[in-house]
Each structure stands twice: as C-alpha cells, then as structure tokens.
Amino acid sequence: MDPNREHRRLARDLVEEVLKTALAVQEIMGALLEDIPEGALHGGDNASALLDMIIGTVVPAARGAGEVDCRKATALVASIRDRILDDLAAAADRGHEPGQ
Numbered sequence: 001m002d003p004n005r006e007h008r009r010l011a012r013d014l015v016e017e018v019l020k021t022a023l024a025v026q027e028i029m030g031a032l033l034e035d036i037p038e039g040a041l042h043g044g045d046n047a048s049a050l051l052d053m054i055i056g057t058v059v060p061a062a063r064g065a066g067e068v069d070c071r072k073a074t075a076l077v078a079s080i081r082d083r084i085l086d087d088l089a090a091a092a093d094r095g096h097e098p099g100q
Contacts, residue, residue, distance in 0.1 A: 016082060025054070 033046055041049035062070045 014076075015080070018077060 029047075032050060036046050038044055038046065040046065042052075043049055066072065
C-alpha cells in the first residue's frame with residue numbers, strides 16, 4: 001500500500017474522531033449551559049463545573065493510556081488545531097487578495 005495513502009487514511013480517521021468529539025461536546029455543553037439556571041452547579045460557575053465533570057469522565061481513559069501516551073495525544077490534538085487554524089487563516093487571507 002502507498003505510504004502516503006495510508007497516512008491520509010490515518011489522518012482522516014483522526015480528524016473525523018476529533019471533530020465528532022468536539023461537535024458532540026460543544027452541542028451538549030451549550031444545551032446544558034442554556035438550560036441549567038446560572039450558579040446551579042457546584043461552585044456557582046456552571047461552565048467550570050461542567051468542565052470538571054468532563055475531566056472526571058476522562059480520567060479513567062487518561063489513566064489507562066498512561067502519562068506518556070496522554071501527553072502525546074494532547075500534543076497531537078494541539079498540533080492538529082494549530083495547523084488547521086493556520087491553514088484556514090491563510091486560505092481566508094488568499095480569498096481577500098485583489099483579483100480573487
């Protein structure tokens with residue numbers, strides 16, 4: 001199999017999983033923040049309380065992956081975000097150039 005094709009497949013699987021996760025979390029967090037009365041959750045800051053709940057949910061997976069793999073995954077997700085935002089900003093800039 002062509003190595004570039006395999007890397008594209010791996011990248012596609014990764015991007016799809018990151019996007020599905022981000023969109024699902026954003027949707028439910030947004031709905032909860034709208035529906036729960038302000039200050040109703042522990043500590044009075046609903047957004048912070050929901051974030052703490054999500055962190056608690058992820059702890060077993062992070063523990064299972066181990067520190068090294070968890071840090072690698074965090075760096076990978078951050079790199080994905082940075083590259084996507086940089087490329088989209090460059091595309092937007094090109095779209096605003098005269099003659100485009």
